[in-house]
Structure formats: C-alpha cells, structure tokens
Amino acid sequence: MFASVTGGARWDWNIDAVLDRLAASGDVPEAIVVGVPSTDIRIAEYDPLARGADYADFLIREVKPFVDRTYRTKADRANTTTIGSSMGGLISSYLVLRHSGVFSRAACLSIHVIHPMEDAAAGAWVRTLEAAIPEHRPVRLYVDRGTVGLDGKYGPLFDRLVALLERAGFVRGKSLDVLIAEGTDHNEAAWAARVDRPLRFLLGP
Numbered sequence: 001m002f003a004s005v006t007g008g009a010r011w012d013w014n015i016d017a018v019l020d021r022l023a024a025s026g027d028v029p030e031a032i033v034v035g036v037p038s039t040d041i042r043i044a045e046y047d048p049l050a051r052g053a054d055y056a057d058f059l060i061r062e063v064k065p066f067v068d069r070t071y072r073t074k075a076d077r078a079n080t081t082t083i084g085s086s087m088g089g090l091i092s093s094y095l096v097l098r099h100s101g102v103f104s105r106a107a108c109l110s111i112h113v114i115h116p117m118e119d120a121a122a123g124a125w126v127r128t129l130e131a132a133i134p135e136h137r138p139v140r141l142y143v144d145r146g147t148v149g150l151d152g153k154y155g156p157l158f159d160r161l162v163a164l165l166e167r168a169g170f171v172r173g174k175s176l177d178v179l180i181a182e183g184t185d186h187n188e189a190a191w192a193a194r195v196d197r198p199l200r201f202l203l204g205p
Contacts, residue, residue, distance in 0.1 A: 013192045047087070082103050084108065089109050093108050106142070112154075141170060143161065144194070
C-alpha cells in the first residue's frame with residue numbers, strides 16, 4: 001500500500017502521495033494511514049464467514065487502541081475508515097456493516113465477492129447479505145471492480161451486491177459510490193490509478 005519494497009509487490013498504491021496531494025488541495029483533511037500486514041492465513045482472516053470475526057476483534061481490540069495511544073488521531077467512528085482490495089475489500093465491507101460503531105466508512109476495491117473456496121456462481125458473502133444486512137449505524141461505502149482478468153468474473157455478483165445495498169437504503173452519491181473501471185485488471189497498479197476516487201468520496205465533505 002505504501003511502497004513496493006515493503007509491500008512485496010511490483011507496484012504500490014501510492015496512497016501516501018495521493019493523500020498528501022488531496023489534503024494540500026483541500027479535497028480531504030489530513031489523515032493517518034495504518035497498514036496491517038497480512039499473514040499466511042489471510043484468506044480465512046479476510047473471509048467474513050471464516051475467521052473474519054477474529055480479525056475484526058484483533059483490529060478493534062488491539063490495533064486501533066495502539067494507534068490511538070501512539071499517534072495524534074481522532075478516534076471516534078466518524079474519523080475511522082477501512083480500505084482494502086480483493087479479499088481486503090471483502091473484509092472491509094464486513095467491518096463497516098458489522099462494526100459501524102467503530103468504522104463509519106469503507107472502500108472496497110475489486111471486492112472479492114466470489115468466495116475463494118466456491119465456484120464463480122456462489123458468492124457466499126453476497127448471499128448472506130441478501131438474507132439479512134446487519135443492523136448498522138449510518139455509513140458511507142465505496143465499491144468497485146475492473147472488467148479484465150479476475151475482476152471480469154465479478155460482474156453478476158457485484159451487481160447483486162450493489163442492488164441489495166440500494167434496497168437496504170444506500171443512495172448513490174451520498175452513502176454509496178460505485179465504479180466499474182473499464183479495462184482494468186486485478187492488481188496494485190489498477191488500484192493505485194483510482195484510489196483518489198474513494199478517498200475523495202469517503203474523506204471529503
């Protein structure tokens with residue numbers, strides 16, 4: 001997220017420079033970005049129906065208190081956002097809907113609506129939300145996908161996710177922002193190219 005050297009990828013999101021630019025232009029306030037390293041069991045930890053509850057508990061009970069003690073933060077829910085891509089986007093949607101007392105905003109880039117242990121027609125998390133969206137306080141949610149490679153397989157389930165959110169009362173341009181990034185694949189370069197949009201939507205006025 002911050003740099004290719006530390007992230008282990010060929011590309012980084014360049015999110016520090018993007019935030020600096022947006023803050024300098026007055027589009028968003030200054031913000032602290034905390035990157036949580038993934039583990040060898042990241043697939044299970046980022047799956048709301050596997051170990052997602054344990055991961056949420058770790059963030060809420062250990063990571064966030066440490067950050068709030070150590071840095072000059074605004075610790076209330078109105079100033080706490082979660083952002084992720086792929087499975088990180090999936091768990092971000094869970095965090096903001098299930099723990100809206102802590103997180104008020106979430107960005108889910110290339111949200112991995114296909115459950116990794118099921119076929120492309122499944123979408124366990126989408127089916128769970130269709131059955132019942134958790135009761136939550138007002139939140140702001142950004143979701144997107146590309147149209148190439150793995151992202152190109154998300155179409156039907158992504159559309160179902162957006163439809164159920166709108167049925168639940170999310171309004172585009174206010175509490176919901178949706179992007180279909182034509183011609184983009186499932187990688188850091190694609191997310192870096194469009195991360196300014198969710199940052200503006202979530203952190204801006």
